[in-house]
Amino acid sequence: MAKEITLTAEGLKKLEDELEYLKTKKRKEVSEKIKVALGFGDLSENSEYDEAKNEQAQVELRINDLENMLKNVKVIDADEIDRTKVGLGTRVKILDVEFGDEDWYTIVGSTEADPVNDDEMTISNECPLFLAIKGKSVGETATVETPDGPVEYKILAIE
DSSP, X not given: OOOOEEEOHHHHHHHHHHHHHIIIIIHHHHHHHHHHHHTTOOGGGOHHHHHHXXXXXXXXXXXXXXXXXXHTEEEOOGGGOOTTXXXXXXXXXXXXXXXXXXXXXXXXXXXXXXXXXXSSOEEETTSHHHHHHTTXXXXXXXXXXXXXXXXXXXXXXXX
């Protein structure tokens, strides 16, 4: 059985939009590249053709991956999220106790996590930080084991 993919409604929309784009626009673009490359003649030494065929394979693989993910999606119902504890779908402000750094994180499924995007910091429901703070309430602390040693975090707010 395939693994269930947990997404927010926004994350589901992004995957559906990407799939639609790949099927309707990207496939046509790649097909045109292949047609142009075929016009260059001898396929044995036609790097444009090889590149276009590789791109086509990557697009088809991504389409297949997206279709399989979308078959196993569970969407987080925003109305059912317990906002008194850290959990999937919550937005949490945490404090690095040692350094005094405060950051907001949105807890999402692993498919839509993007921890390096500074505009909207998201973390996966499978990452060590989430696993340490899961179920905690405002004011509670949690310790995360890192390669540099333990790091203590305090929950400042949950939305």
